[in-house]
Amino acid sequence: MDFLIKINKFLNKMLTLTGGALLVGMILLTCANILSRQVYGPIPGTFELMGYAGAVVTAFALGYTQFTNGHISVDVLVNAYPKPLKRFISIINHGVCCFFFFIASWYIVQKALTLKNANEISETLRIIYYPFIFAVALGCLILALALFTDFLKALLVQKGSVK
Amino acid sequence: MSLTLIGITGILMLLFILFVFGIPVGFAMGIVGFCGFSYVITLDAGFNMLASVTWDTFSSYGLTVIPLFIFMGQIAFYSGVNEKLYNAAFTWVGHIRGGIAMATVMACAAFAAICGSNAATAATMTTVALPQMNKYKYEPMLSTGAIACGSTLGVVIPPSVVLIIIGLSTEQSIAKLFYGGLGAGLLLAILLTLTVYVLCTIHPEWGPVGKKTTFKEKIKSLAGAVEMLILFMVVMLGLYFGLFTPTEAGAIGSFFAVVIALVQRKLSWNDFYNSIFDTLRISCMVIVIITGAMIFGRFLAITRIPFDIADWVVALPFSKITIMAIIFGIYIIGGAVMDALALLLITIPIFFPVAMELGYDPIWFGVTITIVTTLGAVTPPVGATTYVVGGMAKDVPLEKVFKGVAYFLPAYIICVILMMLFPKVVLFLPNLLN
Numbered sequence: 001m002d003f004l005i006k007i008n009k010f011l012n013k014m015l016t017l018t019g020g021a022l023l024v025g026m027i028l029l030t031c032a033n034i035l036s037r038q039v040y041g042p043i044p045g046t047f048e049l050m051g052y053a054g055a056v057v058t059a060f061a062l063g064y065t066q067f068t069n070g071h072i073s074v075d076v077l078v079n080a081y082p083k084p085l086k087r088f089i090s091i092i093n094h095g096v097c098c099f100f101f102f103i104a105s106w107y108i109v110q111k112a113l114t115l116k117n118a119n120e121i122s123e124t125l126r127i128i129y130y131p132f133i134f135a136v137a138l139g140c141l142i143l144a145l146a147l148f149t150d151f152l153k154a155l156l157v158q159k160g161s162v163k
Numbered sequence: 164m165s166l167t168l169i170g171i172t173g174i175l176m177l178l179f180i181l182f183v184f185g186i187p188v189g190f191a192m193g194i195v196g197f198c199g200f201s202y203v204i205t206l207d208a209g210f211n212m213l214a215s216v217t218w219d220t221f222s223s224y225g226l227t228v229i230p231l232f233i234f235m236g237q238i239a240f241y242s243g244v245n246e247k248l249y250n251a252a253f254t255w256v257g258h259i260r261g262g263i264a265m266a267t268v269m270a271c272a273a274f275a276a277i278c279g280s281n282a283a284t285a286a287t288m289t290t291v292a293l294p295q296m297n298k299y300k301y302e303p304m305l306s307t308g309a310i311a312c313g314s315t316l317g318v319v320i321p322p323s324v325v326l327i328i329i330g331l332s333t334e335q336s337i338a339k340l341f342y343g344g345l346g347a348g349l350l351l352a353i354l355l356t357l358t359v360y361v362l363c364t365i366h367p368e369w370g371p372v373g374k375k376t377t378f379k380e381k382i383k384s385l386a387g388a389v390e391m392l393i394l395f396m397v398v399m400l401g402l403y404f405g406l407f408t409p410t411e412a413g414a415i416g417s418f419f420a421v422v423i424a425l426v427q428r429k430l431s432w433n434d435f436y437n438s439i440f441d442t443l444r445i446s447c448m449v450i451v452i453i454t455g456a457m458i459f460g461r462f463l464a465i466t467r468i469p470f471d472i473a474d475w476v477v478a479l480p481f482s483k484i485t486i487m488a489i490i491f492g493i494y495i496i497g498g499a500v501m502d503a504l505a506l507l508l509i510t511i512p513i514f515f516p517v518a519m520e521l522g523y524d525p526i527w528f529g530v531t532i533t534i535v536t537t538l539g540a541v542t543p544p545v546g547a548t549t550y551v552v553g554g555m556a557k558d559v560p561l562e563k564v565f566k567g568v569a570y571f572l573p574a575y576i577i578c579v580i581l582m583m584l585f586p587k588v589v590l591f592l593p594n595l596l597n
Binding site: 016019026033034047055057060061062064072074075076093096100108140 | 181182183184185186188189190193194197210211214215217218221222223224226227230231234407411414415417418440443444445446447448450501502504544545
């Protein structure tokens with residue numbers, strides 16, 4: 001369990017740092033584009049690059065947000081449940097969400113592979129963009145891993161309390 | 164099963180797993196939307212829709228505005244701008260009865276012009292303003308109520324993530340919504356300040372006068388606070404004159420917020436690092452809810468539920484105003500039990516077509532529901548902002564904080580009534596953009 005938490009922490013930190021660097025890059029690129037537009041003309045493909053970078057920034061923060069309980073939920077009723085029921089609900093929640101994001105990740109990979117096989121390129125820059133889709137799939141997979149860790153946490157705590 | 168029945172079942176299922184299971188809002192909308200879509204079309208179509216909508220939403224250029232404005236707010240927060248704004252307001256109006264509470268509301272409004280977070284404003288204002296009000300023996304109900312309600316201005320006065328999301332989900336101009344929010348936010352700020360004045364007129368002992376300051380001190384207090392407000396003006400004027408898109412405005416705002424904080428030597432490496440991490444966490448949370456709403460929206464669209472509801476509501480034997488009042492009532496109740504952002508994303512596909520069918524202006528509707536749902540941030544049982552203030556004001560019982568908030572609620576109601584009677588309050592500035 002500790003090992004899983006450590007892996008989660010490490011992966012999320014790495015991905016969030018990468019996302020942070022990309023965010024700074026997005027700010028600089030946009031400012032450069034505004035400046036360049038006044039002098040030479042817009043930097044080609046800024047919109048595309050911003051979209052792709054934005055996708056990676058969000059995807060790479062998915063696991064970290066889960067890890068820090070950053071996703072909003074309506075817990076008015078859940079907070080009033082007795083502890084055993086709360087744990088049961090937590091197991092169901094994390095199990096279902098983990099499965100959902102694993103499936104989502106799998107089908108996003110399929111989408112990326114389809115684009116790769118079709119040699120699909122972006123409209124303005126004419127570059128391949130399936131690697132960004134793979135990055136989004138990776139983000140979803142890391143989120144599934146974080147949810148799996150929470151699922152195990154809830155499950156093991158319950159076992160412990162039964163003992 | 165008819166499509167309408169499937170749609171209604173989907174909405175009920177969503178509410179069930181949201182409330183009974185407490186599944187995060189974005190995940191819940193995604194799961195129900197995916198299951199409903201797959202049930203109506205096919206499982207394969209559901210999988211393809213899931214992958215496509217996730218990628219399309221994550222990579223949308225329009226959504227890149229979200230992390231940029233959040234980052235601008237986080238930099239302002241970590242560099243302590245709100246403390247300076249409060250000090251400036253305190254120096255200017257602190258010497259009049261209830262002046263420190265008024266200064267708190269004004270500082271909240273000014274900080275809202277840079278940062279769109281209620282919780283961040285509430286946390287810092289409690290730290291900065293509450294000790295001052297305690298020092299001058301302000302009634303705790305007045306002091307905590309002013310902080311909690313003043314903090315709600317964060318989502319109304321632009322740049323506001325809630326307004327951005329309303330703009331994106333209803334395909335309305337974000338710049339127009341920002342200007343509409345500015346008018347409504349200023350009106351609400353004035354009404355909250357007036358509430359302090361009225362309360363201190365009825366109970367003079369609630370807000371004793373603070374120390375007098377010289378004109379020189381007043382001017383001096385503006386240093387350090389005006390720079391960020393000038394930045395706000397640059398961002399808003401740039402949008403107004405069409406010099407840049409909302410995303411570019413966010414980037415410019417973020418860039419210069421960092422530059423200003425660095426020049427003032429108010430931003431350490433650690434603060435920068437924390438700003439980045441907080442930005443990623445908050446914007447990821449927001450974009451996940453949007454993605455969930457998009458998936459759920461696809462499901463609702465194939466069931467045609469939003470249009471059926473709009474047709475049904477318009478055919479009801481009630482006046483336009485009554486229907487709108489009922490919608491606002493639903494938003495007030497909904498806002499009391501769930502986060503404003505999530506509530507708006509779930510309900511906009513249903514109520515926006517209704518408002519359009521009734522002939523309301525989309526910008527007016529977007530801004531007004533923002534004010535209405537913002538009430539939920541201070542009312543029980545959720546009332547996140549009130550909890551932040553109550554949690555930090557250790558010597559004030561939570562009931563007293565909620566009681567203090569109750570004194571300010573008429574200001575929100577009057578604000579909404581004025582906006583209904585005089586839509587120009589909201590639409591004057593956006594109409595100038597035409």
